[in-house]
Amino acid sequence: MHNHYTPEQKMLADGVERFVREHGRFEQWRKLTAAGAAYDEDNWRRMADMGWLALAIPEKHGGFGASAADTMIVAEGIGRGLLREPFVSTSVMAARLLARAGTAEQCKLFEGMADGSVRIAVALGEAAGRFHLNSVRTRAIPSGAGFRLSGEKSWVPDASTAHWLIVPARTRGSEGDASSISLFLVAADSPGLRRTDFRSPDHQHISQLQMDGLDLPESALLGPLHEGLALLEYAVDHAIAARLAEACGAMDAVSEMTLDYLKVRKQFGTTIGSFQALQHRMVDMSIACEESRSMLQLALDGLDAPPAQRRRSIAAAKARIGQCGLYVGYQAVQLHGGVGTSDELAVSHYLKRLAMIDTAYGNADFQRDRFIALSDAVPAAVSQDAASTVEQEQMA
Incomplete structure (x- = not known):
């Protein structure tokens, strides 16, 4: 997906990366969690100041009218930093619904959504x-x-x-x-x-x-x-794509944590990262991350397609990324050993988040059924790559 960035998207991605590095610290996450905070209000304000909350808002309502790929960049950063800000609920799903169906009076909410003072679930x-x-x-x-x-x-x-x-x-x-x-x-x-x-x-x-x-x-x-169902399906498919981007960010982060751990953890007088069996497992994790990015690109390409084709692409991506995310999360915890299950280590929380993303809007089993049910509505040639991916996964 990174290879498809425009210069403007590259700048956005660099800004999101800096934001997560500076404001997505796990220690702050634990502090807010212990205090019972739903999200970091300071981070939400910073996201508004940088214009990210206005990405999906149409230009005529004071937003940027950005593409789905732009909002996915922010969602990926949210996953990487394990952030809880309600970006997908308000700035993706609700924004898409209001942009498509809101009256002039209802669209006045866009101003507050852009500056962070209005949140919608x-x-x-x-x-x-x-x-x-x-x-x-x-x-x-x-x-x-x-x-x-x-x-x-x-x-x-x-x-x-x-x-x-x-x-x-x-x-x-x-x-x-x-x-x-x-x-x-x-x-x-x-x-x-x-x-x-x-x-x-x-x-x-x-x-x-x-x-x-x-x-x-x-x-x-x-x-x-x-006639609200078609609107709802459209917005939910965009929300699913955002969650998949979030999953890709989380998978990358937990893979990097695991690799760093293998380089410093010693056993039998040497770092465990020198063991070939563990190197192979890290390679498998990397492959799962790259496969997920390919499926995310499939989902993004399908968002502007006719409804049946869009839903089929989203279903295929959701099914496979959900499984890849769980695989990467489980491997990360296991390679960390017993400490990987502890509350004090971020790895266990990334696994929990990946598990909940797999469940959100329908887990892999549900999405496979959805994909099959939509097969008759989409010409075979249109989604051959997606069909091949799901069929291979079923055989495995």
Whole structure:
């Protein structure tokens, strides 16, 4: 992926690398985690000052109108530094949704999103939904001059610090019906909205939302009525690509840590990095990192393709990078030995993060099924490389 950088993207990548080196220290991460902080507010402000939060915001709304590849550069740095800033939630997924479907009034939020004063979370996960975006039980029924929202969202990253929530709800039909989902922009402090916060295994802050007769004005509708699923799929595919870039950054970081450890850890009178068997395992980790970058490029190339082809490319990349990430994480912990599992060492936390990225929006098993289901919708010649990758992985 680095070979495809334009001069401007190279400058951005250099800035992100410096930022992570100076402000992504593991000691600060542990301090914030122990204090219960959802993210580093100083880092969020710095990211806003450097313009990164405005990358996906259209130029007509004061942003840069940058490509997905530009936002992936920042996401990769977030993964490398194990950062928890809500960049993907607000500056990728929510920004893409507002840019495509927001009214003039709703798009006024872009100003606050760019300067970091407004954060938005997208409430996707529902109990028993198993990552299917059309599996929505939350309902919005007409009520007076607006809608009444009722239901539950069981897994909402970054909601605890969000000012607004984008909530998919069923406005007609039954569960699973793809043509009856609408999106609503909901203030996080709305009466009738209850939030329960908890932490995921990688210390990300997650929330459960309960909506009991939450009354919304008609202006809360984001996009056309009943036609929110296509918008949601588009934004989620961009979010998946960003998480995959984050995974690539994390894999590179933990591989470098492991290589450095092998060069200094001594056993039997010599550094363990001199053992050929361990060298081979490091080579396998490096191959997994490079393979993941190739699949990330496939995902990026597919983001501008027709919807079925886009979803197929994203599914292929998500399946393979998820598995490569887990492989690299497990190898890193094992090559560190017992200390690799300790809370005091960053390696164990990178493994946890890679595991949660694999699970986010559907793990490798789910994405393989999704890839196969989309096969009939995409000409075979269009995605032959992606199909070959997934089929080889299944055989392995």
